[in-house]
Amino acid sequence: MWLTGKLVPDHKTIADFRRDNAAAIRTTCAQFVELCRRIGVLKGDCVAIDGSKFKAVNNRDRNFTKGKIASRLTHLEADVARCINEMVRIDRQEEGEARAEKVAHLARRYGRIRREIERLKAMDKALADAPDGQISLTDPDARAMATSARNSGLVGYNAQCAVDAETHIIVTHDVTNHGFDR
Template sequence: MKFILGKDRKQTCLFPVSLEDSIESQNSVRSIDQFVDSLNLAELGFRSDFIENGPPAYNPSVLLKLYIYGYMNRIRSSRQLEKECRRNIEVMWLLESLDPDHNTISNFRKDNAKAIKKVFFATVQIARNFGLIGATLIAGDSTKFRAQNSKKNNFNQKKIQRHLDYIDNKLEQYNKALEQSDSENEKEQINKDIDKHQGRRNEYEKLNAQLKASGEPQISTSDPDSKHLIVRNNITEVAYCVQSTVDADHNIPFDYLVTNKNDSKAMGQMLQRAKTILETNTFTALYDKGYHTGSEFKTANNLGIKTLVAIPGIGRASQAPDPKYNSEHFKYSKENDTYTCPQGNILK
């Protein structure tokens, strides 16, 4: 049986193939290379001044090209990107055979977080220049990302007070047991339990003080910026809420914002950002029922932006005894500032 045979690994070539010849003309790495070279990295905020002592530093453009390549190919790990520099021919071409170590890659990402965000908005501007963003119809929505903080390490005033009440109750029981005990060994064990619970009580008192000082309704101990949010229906998680806005012409995302709040108070801020980015307010914005909040409609009206938001259904607790008399069946007259009920009666 015949098989397709490979080339002999020890075979030498009279005219060796260069890296340039190995990358086809339509490869996306060529776009990354051209895009980064067109940016003014100093204006975007990338550090460009380095001390002359010691080994020379990598040009920020080199590390930015690697970061964008990793983003486009779902390679987030700095160690994995380091491996790609030595074995991936596309990365070798893109970085001109440079191979920064994982610490250099990680520090670049950490030290230039704000500048990297500005690079995203630079891509939006390029898309606009090529007519890929129509700025006539946009849509906004959110995604919840679970934080590195368990529900156990998230506290609000009610939860802290519940723990304090439980500990106070246990301390009271231990003190009564201590009074009634005659055995020295038993008293010693009870005193250890009292010290343990007293230590826990001190920790909750510190958390209570931190919560009051922050002015926030809740506090997370492992991931301080995260909050306890409703993810879907009645399911909750300690998470982040990432708001994003997409243009309808070619489904290109042109804005995003990482928050720790639910959707109900997000629409106004995202519309303000969209108006700034698109430099117009003549577009129409679409949102789902989670964004249906009066104060956000007021913001949209002040911005002069046409906004369509799905009307949420009436909850079971808000239903009228007779569904015919639910609020959607009452007609409002703007001229007279009155409502007309299903029976035709006028309500002021």
Template sequence: MKRFIQGEHRGQSTLLPESLDDYVNDTNPVRVVDVFVDELDLVKLGFESAIPADTGRPAYHPSILLKIYIYGYLNRIQSSRRLEREAQRNVELMWLTGRLMPDFKTIANFRKDNGKAIRGVCRQFVVLCQQLGLFAGSLIAIDGSKFKAFNNRDRNFTSAKLKRRMEEIEASIHRYLTALDAADQQDRPASDPNVVHLEERIAKLKAQMKELQLIETQLNESPDKQVSLTDPDARSMMTRGTGIVGYNVQTAVDTKHHLIVAHEVTNVGSDRDQLSPMAKQAREAMGTEKLSVVADRGYFKSEEILACHDAEIVAYVPKP
């Protein structure tokens, strides 16, 4: 180990800082998160349990859970289980929460039950950025990103996929019935293991066919002719040459400091109809009269560009 940087021995006694505050320097982003959340009116924003109940076990204050959620967003930690783990070992989160360690279910329920209130927090952040002069004020960029849902591809159905699945099941049933007929010609008893197995397979396939027929009814009633069984809102869409079942998240970003001005979650795979809605939403959030938007060629649609022009928004979109 000569000529290498040497570490300390694990048995060496070390004098650590006495205060947890000494571990977080003055320029750490968690200090901004702490001040920002503490200044919010969580009751007015509509957070559940912002006013404690008179009875029952005391709950975590929404500000603590909101700080954990924002910290996870800043550090790309989406899983509630990972956030629970970070709260137990991460010094920044310990400082931010006062060493409180909510379990993953509490974090997940907070995120699920306060979606509207969290969107209100995003609007308050945009207002703060305006007051601090962090927006260029006249130019934004719009783009979309595909996010995979929990819904498996096998649990998403379109007309073509449903028809193909039904044909496969019908072919399997026909194959097993042919095998049963061959067994009858060989005078095999009904208790023969092969015969019992074939009958069980046929019964199972017929049950699957009935389920697919019910899904076909839902599919015919669906406006976009798609059905997702796990996440009803998720849709099949193309991304980089492959298909995923998920969502198309539209984002409007300020070109000065790359701050998100507005966002919207859609289940439409194409970006062509999203230019004018996102531009109008961004202008409203920024509180400006004149606005120019930049987008890639996936947003090129004459009707959308005309809608931006009518709203006095200048759109720069390359023609495909």
């Protein structure tokens, strides 16, 4: 703190530094672990692996699987049927300007639902090419993961560390989009 005159970098400065120097940071970490092995500090007899899940920018509503798409399509098809039934009812029971406004409103709603159905069907086709059966729209690399809380999960990443059990030195680290520690 005294060396920098109590200047503190903001989160963007740190993020930019990590992004701009990612290869150098990885190399430095690997060299440090190798140095610890050579001087005998790091034996590596037993390592502990643990991960922490971090939420991505992607919302759960913008992450799709086959099941999610099928469920949404079922709901949207039911909405289409309700719209059509309501239009038929209005045609039979109402007249005049009120009828025209209601039918126009339902027609716009019907169009929005149809466009959403087409979008989901296109996404379902794209999902066939996805190796892990998921598509995340906002952050393409993020994946849905279960968490320890009941019936919950998040769309994000799993930061994993392998730590030497004796010295507590981080041997290796990685950020993955797999929901389990390996």
